[in-house]
Amino acid sequence: MLGFIVNPVAGNGRGAVVWKRLETELKRRGAVYRVRMTSKEGEAKKLAAELLQKEEVTHIVAVGGDGTVSEVINGISESGICCPFGHVPAGSGNDFARGHNLPSDALQALERILAAGKQKRIDLLRVNGQLAVNAVGAGFDGQVAKITNEAGYKRWLNRVRLGTLSYVISMLRVLVSYQPCRVMLTVDGKQEQLENVWLIAVANIPNYGGGMLICPGAVPDDGLAEVCVVSGVSRWALLRAFPLIYRGAHVRHPAVRFFRGRHIRIQAENPLVVHADGEVADVTPVTVEVARQRQVVSL
């Protein structure tokens, strides 16, 4: 039986709208399912584990954005029950859906899940005892995630359906004050001493932060993470180069380097904020490990 976890506020209310369409279709088909609506942050994780442990649910579907996907996958993992996962995107960024080529149309996504045709095992990233589905980042973007989640303007802008603008405001705030520092990056035992590092992004899929192609070579089921390091660039050169990331054209920029591996250790001169899928998860030093082929996804 399918169990749906719905975040009604995802995508500035799109979650509730998408669920109405899905519910109508499920009823039309006479499908048997369970549904739980989230009422606050962190609840999707608990609800996913409960559906698996207390109901006869065998397949969990997250309806929402990347935050909901991340919480549900962590809930499945903590339940100790192995189950296929499906996703109907209804968020603002929907990087997970993009990274796995899931249909953006809700009914098409549901159709694929119900057909239970193509399923694939995907890698996940483990950091500080939790799983990230898309990416882990340290430094500049960790700081952006931190101040956005703490900022009053995020709630206000979400209310007027301009949630993504809060990240742009935070990015500009961090850009003027951020102090790049020396980082020791160890990828599968190989050490690299890096100077004036702005950020280190460890990704399982190419896209990040609502469509930036930070790690264009990341493959979600190859057992490896792609690591993007931005270093040795001035504040203003970084700002000028920023739009390149939306096309993945930053790969040729001299300030950008890439690594690939399974076991990534980040140690920095100053403690750097670390985010996992946009939520603050830790500070450096930190280890990110590829949890190989951990989750079955309906595609």
Ligand SMILES: Nc1ncnc2c1ncn2[C@@H]1O[C@H](COP(=O)(O)OP(=O)(O)OP(=O)(O)O)[C@@H](O)[C@H]1O
């Ligand atoms: N009823 C609720 N009220 C407020 N926040 C909620 C509620 N239910 C879930 N949340 C929180 O909403 C946050 C955002 O959800 P989600 O990431 O799914 O949508 P999004 O931010 O619009 O999409 P994306 O991450 O793809 O940009 C999550 O961190 C989640 O914990």
